[in-house]
Amino acid sequence: MRTGEKGRTSGATTRDAHAILERLVGAEVVARALQRLPTDERQVYEGATSVSWIDCDVVEHVYEAIAAEAGRDVPSLQAEVMRAGVERTVHSLWRILLRFTSDNALVTRTPLFYRKVFDKGEMVSRVVERGRAEIEMRGFPEMSDFHLRGLMVGIQCVLEAAGRRDVRMRPQRTREGARIDATWSW
Numbered sequence: 001m002r003t004g005e006k007g008r009t010s011g012a013t014t015r016d017a018h019a020i021l022e023r024l025v026g027a028e029v030v031a032r033a034l035q036r037l038p039t040d041e042r043q044v045y046e047g048a049t050s051v052s053w054i055d056c057d058v059v060e061h062v063y064e065a066i067a068a069e070a071g072r073d074v075p076s077l078q079a080e081v082m083r084a085g086v087e088r089t090v091h092s093l094w095r096i097l098l099r100f101t102s103d104n105a106l107v108t109r110t111p112l113f114y115r116k117v118f119d120k121g122e123m124v125s126r127v128v129e130r131g132r133a134e135i136e137m138r139g140f141p142e143m144s145d146f147h148l149r150g151l152m153v154g155i156q157c158v159l160e161a162a163g164r165r166d167v168r169m170r171p172q173r174t175r176e177g178a179r180i181d182a183t184w185s186w
Helices: 011-026 025-037 039-046 058-068 074-090 092-101 103-108 110-117 145-160
Strands: 008-010 054-057 122-129 132-138 164-171 180-185
Touching: 008 011, 008 058, 008 110, 011 025, 011 054, 011 058, 011 074, 011 110, 025 039, 025 058, 039 054, 039 058, 054 058, 058 074, 058 145, 074 145, 103 110, 103 122, 103 132, 110 122, 110 145, 132 145, 145 164, 145 180
Parallel strands: none
Antiparallel strands: 008 054, 122 132, 132 180, 164 180
């Protein structure tokens, strides 16, 4: 993972989210919103590929522009996009397999998710007791609330797809990034 530079997010996940945004609010709304962005940011975003990395700030600005154009608030739009993305990923057979996966297996694999989405910092996670995990982001203290919220929604959606209920994420900022206390029931 990179250190000392701005955080970037995966072009692959950005492109997937873009398709979901177009489906949710309409391609015309997304196109008008992108015109609100500075030219350099719009070009970076529109030029994203499955192997590129995009400054986290650019993706956040895109969501802000789309939410404003669609008359939506950013947190609910972001959550809806995240939920649709996770749903598509774990659809059918994966959902069945997830239901037989232990809490420990689910939680200890969250760092893999993190590495696919961000190229800065690291995530460390562990189950501390039945129905409770500690998830820590290190080396990315400037991670915005937008991206922290996106991570929490993604983790919550996977836990819910695996049959966990009443999933709660309680973040706390740290010098290195953030610590999340995650709880759930069956």
